[in-house]
Amino acid sequence: MTVPCRKRGDAHAPNSSAIREAVEAYLGRHPDEYDAVAGLLAAIEDSADATARTVREGCEEAGLRPSELCATPQFLDQPIDVDVHDIDANPVKGEPAHQHFDFRFVFCLTADQRPALALQEEEVAGAQWLSYADVRSPTLRAELLAAEADRLDGRPGPDHMSALIRRHAAEHPPTVGKLVGTDPLSGEAPTGTELHIVGVHLHLQDDQGRILLGLRHPDSAFAPNTWHFLAGHCERETAIDCLVREAEEEAGLTIAPEDVDLVHTVHHVDSPIARPRIALVFQARSWTGDPEVLEPDRCVEWRWWKPQELPDALVPYTRRAIEGILRGRRYSEQGWGER
Structure with a gap:
């Protein structure tokens, strides 16, 4: 206020x-x-x-x-x-x-x-x-x-x-x-349920197999000066609709919902007291447009990276997801302890 x-x-x-x-x-x-x-x-x-x-x-x-x-x-x-x-x-x-x-x-x-x-x-x-x-x-x-x-x-x-x-x-x-x-979800979730934050992420590869990543703004509350998928949090919408919307708003990319596949899920938590999160990683088989910086307060650069030469400053669960996709795995965890 x-x-x-x-x-x-x-x-x-x-x-x-x-x-x-x-x-x-x-x-x-x-x-x-x-x-x-x-x-x-x-x-x-x-x-x-x-x-x-x-x-x-x-x-x-x-x-x-x-x-x-x-x-x-x-x-x-x-x-x-x-x-x-x-x-x-x-x-x-x-x-x-x-x-x-x-x-x-x-x-x-x-x-x-x-x-x-x-x-x-x-x-x-x-x-x-x-x-x-x-x-x-x-x-x-x-x-x-x-x-x-x-x-x-x-x-x-x-x-x-x-x-x-x-x-x-x-x-x-x-x-x-x-x-x-306030608590707008009071009475909607079963007793004992831990509410999770759902995020959608775009795993985009060009014709050379390079992966699109964005460098987050140095003043960002989350992962400043760190590379990350094009991503966003679900509003009252389907995950794919959220992905399509975020791709257009953040980078000017047009993606058809039918050209999207779920390729990996990361169930992660940042600390023992933080709210757990579910990261849904989708891959688009086709799209139109070249990545543009349309939300400079969030992302300052888009760049294509070879999977074998990913940046050191990469969001940990993003790295975990990319490694899982390269190995053909559909699910991984981050922050819950090693398995």
């Missing part, structure tokens, strides 16, 4: 010290984002009141009461994301062009039912609950998935979360606002 701002003089208004501590905690997890928030740190040092109305966003409320929310131990005092965006000058208000720094925090609901929302229409154009897969910002979506893998446990019970998406009425386009945890 965006840091709630209150009127000057309110005992609960954030002060410069609190903001500095939150930024420093955030940079402890994301040191590569120092340049992005350098302007805020400078404003804190230079201004007597960095939370004054002239340099901060107005109150944006969704009608949620403090008693309806509780913080997670993992992010008790730390934002999960800091969004920086430019604001044009407003001559009517006498405000010059400046930047907004939106602090996004993770909360869980204290009750099983989602509370009713009461929006201030002059500030908020709309709000809705979304699954992680429907969060539009790739960076925030990756941070939410990584946080979920760390088992955010602000309250007892299942730890799957969804996001409350709030759209600002005037200042910038639809984006992610307040994030509030």
